Amino acid sequence: MFDKLEKINQRPKPFEFYTAETLWTDEHISKQMLHYHLNEDVDLASRNRTFVDKSADWIMSHFKVGPGVRVGDFGCGPGLYTTRFAEAGAEVTGVDFSERSIRYAKDTAKEKGLKIDYVLQNYLEFSSDRRFDLITMIFCDFCPLSPEQRDRLLGIFRDHLADGGAVLMDVLTLNFFETTKENRSYEYAPEGGFWSPEAYYMFLSTFKYEPEKVILNKHTILEKSRIREIFNWLQCFSQDSLAAELEANELPISETYADVAGSPLKADSPQMAVVARRES
Numbered sequence: 597m598f599d600k601l602e603k604i605n606q607r608p609k610p611f612e613f614y615t616a617e618t619l620w621t622d623e624h625i626s627k628q629m630l631h632y633h634l635n636e637d638v639d640l641a642s643r644n645r646t647f648v649d650k651s652a653d654w655i656m657s658h659f660k661v662g663p664g665v666r667v668g669d670f671g672c673g674p675g676l677y678t679t680r681f682a683e684a685g686a687e688v689t690g691v692d693f694s695e696r697s698i699r700y701a702k703d704t705a706k707e708k709g710l711k712i713d714y715v716l717q718n719y720l721e722f723s724s725d726r727r728f729d730l731i732t733m734i735f736c737d738f739c740p741l742s743p744e745q746r747d748r749l750l751g752i753f754r755d756h757l758a759d760g761g762a763v764l765m766d767v768l769t770l771n772f773f774e775t776t777k778e779n780r781s782y783e784y785a786p787e788g789g790f791w792s793p794e795a796y797y798m799f800l801s802t803f804k805y806e807p808e809k810v811i812l813n814k815h816t817i818l819e820k821s822r823i824r825e826i827f828n829w830l831q832c833f834s835q836d837s838l839a840a841e842l843e844a845n846e847l848p849i850s851e852t853y854a855d856v857a858g859s860p861l862k863a864d865s866p867q868m869a870v871v872a873r874r875e876s
């Protein structure tokens with residue numbers, strides 16, 4: 597028992613394990629995630645609906661999303677943004693590895709008579725002869741990736757942007773890092789819950805990695821017949837550290853905001869959004 601608890605509290609090396617696939621595609625967990633995506637009131641899986649509407653409107657007006665504009669939404673989930681972009685007449689591609697979300701997104705497109713190209717794939721492996729005028733990655737989905745994965749993804753963005761095309765993405769800032777505390781807690785779900793339909797204990801260990809500005813939420817889920825570990829990494833960025841990663845992939849930042857609705861960045865913003873343009 598003591599050894600098990602020691603293991604639960606063990607701090608791995610930054611980005612040592614990548615378990616995003618379990619978090620988003622497990623049969624039971626993905627069902628809970630879809631509920632969160634579609635819950636209009638909470639900022640879980642997707643942001644609340646008032647914000648999604650406001651940010652989709654800002655994106656569409658800022659980037660003139662409409663007929664003839666090609667948009668690629670990476671980590672599109674159930675299509676909250678892709679649906680709105682396609683309704684404005686844009687040519688839209690959505691990429692996500694959650695089969696449940698992509699199924700929901702495709703059903704919505706069918707119901708609304710929209711032509712949206714949904715690709716069920718790990719976006720770290722995306723390769724196509726399509727070129728986009730705008731690539732979006734929304735709700736800090738860049739942050740769980742390791743430095744190597746981020747570099748790879750930015751290379752994919754660069755290679756799939758049309759000349760003069762733009763990337764819009766949001767990330768966690770150093771304010772978020774500073775205000776997060778290391779913590780240990782546990783949850784008992786005798787009737788099952790978010791992590792499993794079976795009874796479970798879930799231990800959450802939050803670790804901070806000071807030099808790297810990385811946070812880890814390590815979930816250890818103990819059921820009668822199995823133990824699973826899910827590692828949710830969160831890389832936090834300064835404007836300079838994000839700019840350096842983008843510039844290394846020939847994507848210089850042209851605009852910086854507090855969010856993907858175009859709000860001005862403040863000194864204490866927990867998140868920031870940037871526009872990076874491919875030099876033509």
Ligand SMILES: C[S@@+](CC[C@H](N)C(=O)[O-])C[C@H]1O[C@@H](n2cnc3c(N)ncnc32)[C@H](O)[C@@H]1O
Pocket residue numbers: 616620641642643670671672673674676677691692693694697717718719720733734735737
């Ligand atoms: C935080 S959610 C955001 C969803 C959407 N952008 C929104 O704001 O409504 C992240 C999404 O990225 C997807 N995702 C995470 N890692 C992925 C990967 N490596 N390849 C493809 N999709 C991924 C998840 O399935 C999930 O739908």
